Amino acid sequence: MEETWHEVLDVPDDLEVGQLVRTKIGPRRLCIGRSVNGFFAVDDDCPHAAGSLSEGLLDGVELICPVHAWVFNVESGECPDEPGCQLSVYEIAHREGRLAVRLPVTPASRDGAAPRPRPT
Numbered sequence: 001m002e003e004t005w006h007e008v009l010d011v012p013d014d015l016e017v018g019q020l021v022r023t024k025i026g027p028r029r030l031c032i033g034r035s036v037n038g039f040f041a042v043d044d045d046c047p048h049a050a051g052s053l054s055e056g057l058l059d060g061v062e063l064i065c066p067v068h069a070w071v072f073n074v075e076s077g078e079c080p081d082e083p084g085c086q087l088s089v090y091e092i093a094h095r096e097g098r099l100a101v102r103l104p105v106t107p108a109s110r111d112g113a114a115p116r117p118r119p120t
């Protein structure tokens, strides 16, 4: 699958550990946060019933959905209590004060946000 980097413009790069922010890149809503291991980017819509994960709680690397309290690992996307339920996790880079997320290219994203080269 083709992927490309998108600069994240509306999320401060000084997020504190445990903070979550919702952003949108093209048609895709993302939850971006900072865990004990650094920045992460996942789909904002919970794979169970589309709760907004950016309104949830982050504990270590576990993101707790605000709707039914399912727990997702923000590094693997796994949901230990519901093994068939997988959260999409995206590669994120933070360099020189900029955040960028690597997302799959879709027909809608071709018309939306302009892709950027990989940050160096």
Ligand code: FES
Binding pocket: 046, 047, 048, 049, 050, 051, 065, 066, 067, 068, 069, 070
């Ligand atoms: S909507 Fe997230 S656990 Fe149900």
